[in-house]
Amino acid sequence: MREQLQNLLEQRVQQCVSQARSQLLYECPVIERKKECCARRNAEIVKTTAQGQITGQREVEEATEVFYTAHFQYLVKQKSEFFLEETVERRKAEFYKGILVDDEDISFQHLNSKEIGQTEEEAPRESDGPEERVGFQYNRLKAVQYAERWWNDHNPAYKSFEVDCTNYISQCLNTGGAPMIGYPGRTKGWWMRSNNWSYSWSVANSLRLYLPRAKTGVRAKEVSEAGQLLPGDVICYDFQGDGRFDHTTIVTAKDANGMPLVNAHTANSRRRYWAYEDSTAYTPNIKYRFLTVVDDQ
Structure with a gap:
């Protein structure tokens, strides 16, 4: 089961990459936001790679919540310069009977928690x-x-x-x-x-x-x-x-x-x-x- 979920997540992040290349970005908000921000500063993404890795999972009734990291790499061109930007998001995907029904970035979900030192x-x-x-x-x-x-x-x-x-x-x-x-x-x-x-x-x-x-x-x-x-x-x-x-x-x-x-x-x-x-x-x-x-x- 874990291997199957890993394969599905790999397909998901690779889908983001292929959609970015073909300009079909509506299903991949991560890269869509990145492209829009680059455009505002006269930069463009010339190449994107992504890789997903499961870090944990839990069963919730008939659904399976899978926690994973998505490592995005962007080769950005601005004027005559190139630089590599990298971002690793902590994400949670929800599968219902093996079908992906939700996928969200949870990297910043704890920012407002009342941990020690947060008052x-x-x-x-x-x-x-x-x-x-x-x-x-x-x-x-x-x-x-x-x-x-x-x-x-x-x-x-x-x-x-x-x-x-x-x-x-x-x-x-x-x-x-x-x-x-x-x-x-x-x-x-x-x-x-x-x-x-x-x-x-x-x-x-x-x-x-x-x-x-x-x-x-x-x-x-x-x-x-x-x-x-x-x-x-x-x-x-x-x-x-x-x-x-x-x-x-x-x-x-x-x-x-x-x-x-x-x-x-x-x-x-x-x-x-x-x-x-x-x-x-x-x-x-x-x-x-x-x-x-x-x-x-």
Whole structure:
């Protein structure tokens, strides 16, 4: 049964690819959204590949729910430049008597969950942090290299989370030389040690508040436009526009127009266009914060 379901899912993702090539996109919203977003920035997808892999399944009455990952690769041409964008979605497909009846992206379904660190009261306060000055010089190249190495995997040296985007960004910053400070206060500083961590390390809204307020260690200043960011800088996302930021990415490259391409976890992505308009989490109310890392150079 599992082998049969795997074959059906492979057919599904390959159907997306073949429909994209033939311009019949109405049955594959993933690639349709991507093509529309590319067109708005004068880019085009010249080749697409996709692969699905089952990660779990459960029986619900007469239906079977199958959880799987879909790894999409897009070769994008913009002006005279080419770049490869990759996205791995966590999806759930429902089969009724062997027939696919539903298929949805569940990558971002836990963003609003009340996990530890997900309340405003646990955000870092402006006065938090050690009194001594802790300086550093940010190595943007090392941060980007780390982001590229671990964009679709978890480094066993760090704890991983179901909502892992900010944890991943913190690891990138740390590899770039940003020092951990504030242990053991969870609302103080920015750190992870063993099975414990500050909220600013792992919670998107907390990191968004912490970086512009920090007086020492890793800190950032907010800029007004995405194009002002450099590789190694950070973008924060409030998908609902309700004031609570729930996603974080790191800039790893620039496109032919000088706009950021980003890497991320949760929906693992590599060199994705920064605006996330092709994401199922996107809403017209989305708000962004553009944070450029400040060091002591």
